[in-house]
Amino acid sequence: MPDLAEPPLEDSYRALLRAGEVDGGGIAPTSQQAPETESLAVLELELPMIGLQRLRSGDATERKACADAMASAASEWGFFQVTGHGVGREVLEEMRREQARLFRLPFDTKEKAAGLLNGSYRWGNPAATSLRELSWSEAFHVPLASISGEDCHYGRLISLRGVMQEVADAMSRVADTVAGALVENLGHQKAESTTFQASCDGTTCFLRLNRYPACPFAPDTALGLVPHTDSDFLTILCQDQQVGGLQLMKDSRWVAVKPHADALIVNIGDLFQAWSNNRYKSAEHKVVANTKEERFSVAYFLCPSSDSPVGTCAEPSPYQPFTFGEYRRKVQDDVKRTGKKIGLPNFLKPSNTVDGQKREPVR
Numbered sequence: 404m405p406d407l408a409e410p411p412l413e414d415s416y417r418a419l420l421r422a423g424e425v426d427g428g429g430i431a432p433t434s435q436q437a438p439e440t441e442s443l444a445v446l447e448l449e450l451p452m453i454g455l456q457r458l459r460s461g462d463a464t465e466r467k468a469c470a471d472a473m474a475s476a477a478s479e480w481g482f483f484q485v486t487g488h489g490v491g492r493e494v495l496e497e498m499r500r501e502q503a504r505l506f507r508l509p510f511d512t513k514e515k516a517a518g519l520l521n522g523s524y525r526w527g528n529p530a531a532t533s534l535r536e537l538s539w540s541e542a543f544h545v546p547l548a549s550i551s552g553e554d555c556h557y558g559r560l561i562s563l564r565g566v567m568q569e570v571a572d573a574m575s576r577v578a579d580t581v582a583g584a585l586v587e588n589l590g591h592q593k594a595e596s597t598t599f600q601a602s603c604d605g606t607t608c609f610l611r612l613n614r615y616p617a618c619p620f621a622p623d624t625a626l627g628l629v630p631h632t633d634s635d636f637l638t639i640l641c642q643d644q645q646v647g648g649l650q651l652m653k654d655s656r657w658v659a660v661k662p663h664a665d666a667l668i669v670n671i672g673d674l675f676q677a678w679s680n681n682r683y684k685s686a687e688h689k690v691v692a693n694t695k696e697e698r699f700s701v702a703y704f705l706c707p708s709s710d711s712p713v714g715t716c717a718e719p720s721p722y723q724p725f726t727f728g729e730y731r732r733k734v735q736d737d738v739k740r741t742g743k744k745i746g747l748p749n750f751l752k753p754s755n756t757v758d759g760q761k762r763e764p765v766r
């Protein structure tokens with residue numbers, strides 16, 4: 404009996420899966436990676452762990468040490484973990500239970516029920532032309548402004564609304580605290596950091612509920628989520644506590660991020676990399692699929708409004724001025740046209756390209 408809740412990934416992408424087998428079954432390297440990167444073993448390094456309670460210390464030296472630790476992790480890794488973040492374990496566990504119920508709805512309902520979570524359901528990648536562009540996952544990518552709005556329907560899952568709102572509020576406080584400290588660490592005053600954050604209020608950010616179904620083609624043939632960078636300022640991620648799979652790119656090697664019960668993951672997005680003139684790094688990351696177990700995660704994306712100029716912390720910036728709306732449209736166009744995102748290199752000033760060719764920004 405087919406499982407009516409599952410998105411029809413295997414049926415829809417049969418041709419790509421077959422082609423993958425003919426090519427040797429493996430996922431071809433992405434354009435950003437050297438071919439040898441894929442064959443190197445995944446590293447098991449400890450992602451920097453930072454206690455956010457130190458930012459609330461009465462001792463200025465202690466607060467500074469904490470902000471310095473975040474800034475160096477943001478430069479070296481683009482990722483770090485935080486404890487003392489104030490998002491209760493109970494609400495995160497409740498979120499996971501609600502997510503499990505939500506994704507158990509029939510696929511047809513998730514895809515077609517009018518207004519279900521604001522019609523924000525997505526799965527696979529309609530533009531995928533090869534396995535390296537296919538994500539074996541489904542998600543609801545919900546604008547925060549809509550969570551408690553009238554157009555956002557929950558069907559019989561009435562308790563989901565309150566839990567989502569609670570998680571979004573709590574993660575938004577973490578994002579503001581961390582972004583504020585990172586902005587100040589670049590030598591900017593609180594007033595400027597407030598301006599930066601004013602363009603990202605509760606109406607412009609997103610909460611994304613991810614589910615990665617068990618995948619018979621894992622880990623070699625299909626990925627849970629293809630390598631990407633986040634198109635936001637900053638992401639706060641709660642990854643599955645039981646099923647790992649998140650990997651990030653550091654020094655041209657994939658590093659596996661082990662789940663940690665009390666920690667949330669913070670990662671720098673493209674907009675913060677641009678704003679910081681490449682001081683902070685928007686690192687590529689992916690999710691490796693699992694043959695036996697499904698996996699859940701929830702991510703909060705700190706985004707400005709569409710017409711907000713992304714700006715820079717100091718001139719000269721290597722990037723042309725652009726708004727978040729322009730950035731997002733370009734990303735969507737590229738994905739639709741070519742199956743993959745180009746991102747920041749599209750917005751480099753001509754003086755930062757080699758022979759008119761876009762190149763990866765210097766990090």
Ligand SMILES: O=C(O)CCC(=O)C(=O)O
Nearest residue numbers: 611613642649690700702
């Ligand atoms: O599920 C994860 O651990 C990562 C999710 C992610 O990278 C995303 O939603 O952008």
Ligand SMILES: [Fe+2]
Nearest residue numbers: 631632633688
């Ligand atoms: Fe991501």
